[in-house]
Amino acid sequence: MTPDEIEFTNAFNNQRMTLAGFSKCANKEELHIVRDGFYLGLASDLRLEEYEPVRVRIITDSTVAEACRTENAFRKTVEIARKSEAWPDLVISLIAKTRSFGSDIEEIWMTLERGRLEWLAAAAAAHQVKSMLKTALDNTCGGATEADLNDAKMIWIYCLAASIPSLAESAELWRSMVGMKDPLKPLVGYDPELWDPRKEEWRPIDLGVQAAAERGGSTIDEAWTL
Numbered sequence: 001m002t003p004d005e006i007e008f009t010n011a012f013n014n015q016r017m018t019l020a021g022f023s024k025c026a027n028k029e030e031l032h033i034v035r036d037g038f039y040l041g042l043a044s045d046l047r048l049e050e051y052e053p054v055r056v057r058i059i060t061d062s063t064v065a066e067a068c069r070t071e072n073a074f075r076k077t078v079e080i081a082r083k084s085e086a087w088p089d090l091v092i093s094l095i096a097k098t099r100s101f102g103s104d105i106e107e108i109w110m111t112l113e114r115g116r117l118e119w120l121a122a123a124a125a126a127h128q129v130k131s132m133l134k135t136a137l138d139n140t141c142g143g144a145t146e147a148d149l150n151d152a153k154m155i156w157i158y159c160l161a162a163s164i165p166s167l168a169e170s171a172e173l174w175r176s177m178v179g180m181k182d183p184l185k186p187l188v189g190y191d192p193e194l195w196d197p198r199k200e201e202w203r204p205i206d207l208g209v210q211a212a213a214e215r216g217g218s219t220i221d222e223a224w225t226l
Helices: 003-014 016-024 028-045 051-059 062-067 073-083 087-100 105-138 146-162 165-177 200-215 220-225
Strands: none
Touching: 003 016, 003 028, 003 087, 016 028, 016 105, 028 051, 028 073, 028 087, 028 105, 051 073, 051 087, 062 073, 073 087, 087 105, 105 146, 105 200, 105 220, 146 165, 146 200, 146 220, 165 200, 200 220
8 A cells, every 4th residue: 555545544534533423313403413524534644734614613613612512512613614715626626536545435424314315204204103012112111021022023024124225125025915905004914923034025025124224324122212
């Protein structure tokens, strides 16, 4: 590796914690705060010429100082950085520099953003069913068993799959197999004998949803507890 490539690798590694913030975002606006914070950090570590006027804009803004040591400090710093006249040039220069090293940070980011938004959309679509299932488990006479919990999660995972475009075909096949008339109402006519996770047709749904959760910076267990 050349010295420049080593510098970029080190800078990228320094910003991994910032980049990981995508997994806590609840919408596109929050995602873009993380993205631009990542860009800002990279520009600083790479000592881009365009970073200096942005830095000056940040340190001379009183609202940034006021937000220091609060939960809004990161967001405020990014918002003020964006107001700098040099911000567009910083982004253009940063993207060009990283591409010269064979790295496309725009695509790296968009992969994370697409995965997170896809997962958020699926979780939102399946939320009502999850709430109903959890209520039913809580009200089970004598307490819910591990089997009850697994059955409930299976129904919820199906609902997640039904809202993930790449799993639409597998979800539709499963809906047909278990005799579900309305894909939005999996509990209507539910037959536990048909919902057997050992069936081969369940595997792509199970693995597909797990992969979607990972792309979205989450896990099945974490999403179930939310």
